[in-house]
Amino acid sequence: MRSAAVLMPEKKKKVHRVTVAPPAVADPKLEALVREIIERVADKWTMLVLEVLEEHGVVRFTRLGELVGGISQKMLTKTVRQMERDGLVTRTVHPVIPPRVEYQLTELGRSLGEAFCGVWIWVERHGDEIARAREAFERGAQPRSK
Amino acid sequence: MRSAAVLMPEKKKKVHRVTVAPPAVADPKLEALVREIIERVADKWTMLVLEVLEEHGVVRFTRLGELVGGISQKMLTKTVRQMERDGLVTRTVHPVIPPRVEYQLTELGRSLGEAFCGVWIWVERHGDEIARAREAFERGAQPRSK
């Protein structure tokens, strides 16, 4: 998301006026961070790692990979490093042989998981609508003119 | 996200037990859809388009691109097509010359925006914590052993 601002015609801030809380008018810095966080969480593995750690608490590197499933060492390392950098997890190295490294969610990490709960619930509630919309679209509902 | 299930060792379902609501035990299909939706919304443009449409209501193709800012025609087309397919927006073609195509959020689209409000609020609330965590990490707070 580095090269985003190219033609940006003055991105004004909008507020999702919802029931939860009235965030007033946010600033562009915040908007950027929001997108960054969403992108991060959407990077195919972060969310999964977050879920596994929510379920299992303290988990070692290899075990974490097994629990996540289908992830390469490389991506697992990258993902937990990012999460550590963002303060979402703690990484504890036990200087023993063989090495023992344990990962655990921080309070920040846990709260992020909760924040996404709204999305989770939304999908539970509207997932079938999407499925139906797709079927309709595939059947060719596009060319509606007026 | 097509080739996800590779070595997946029986992905059991976890529930973000939060304050919002107790979703009971979800199924793998749901989990997959959740990730799919998150991935979609995180594809760099969907969220932005969603926000613009929330703010402006009915918007034409080119205008939408301007409001989003920095998006290529190709990606804009792709993004709105996906959103249309998922039932998040409606696409209305007015058979006039020059063509006039208007996009608008559906109720489903609006509700998705609201669902992500939790994330938005989380970032507003914890964005600075992440910033501080990054600074600390960059300064070299990693090699904590125990």
Add this chain to the structure above:
DNA sequence: CAGTATCCTTTATGATACTG
């Protein structure tokens, strides 16, 4: 105007081999 078609670059992810 609202796209579609192409070509090209960057980034994400994977597979594999190697190490303290």
Add this chain to the structure above:
DNA sequence: CAGTATCATAAAGGATACTG
């Protein structure tokens, strides 16, 4: 065990030209 290093591929994204 917990990585790192390297090679290779695919998908995302962007730039540009063209069209009904």
